[in-house]
Amino acid sequence: MGRILLIVAAVVLAFFLLGSLMGVLFGLIKWALIIGLVAVVVMFAAKLFRSSGRVRD
Numbered sequence: 001m002g003r004i005l006l007i008v009a010a011v012v013l014a015f016f017l018l019g020s021l022m023g024v025l026f027g028l029i030k031w032a033l034i035i036g037l038v039a040v041v042v043m044f045a046a047k048l049f050r051s052s053g054r055v056r057d
Helices: 002-052
Strands: none
Touching: none
């Protein structure tokens, strides 16, 4: 009986740790996507303003 309870406790602890690790992983992915999106928008805006500022002959 003690061995079964120890196995159940280990499985529950493993699920808690897995949930925490998955939360951290998805949080990092979320921030990477946000930073990447901001970088793309800034590059697009810089390209747009740079091309519209030229003087044509």
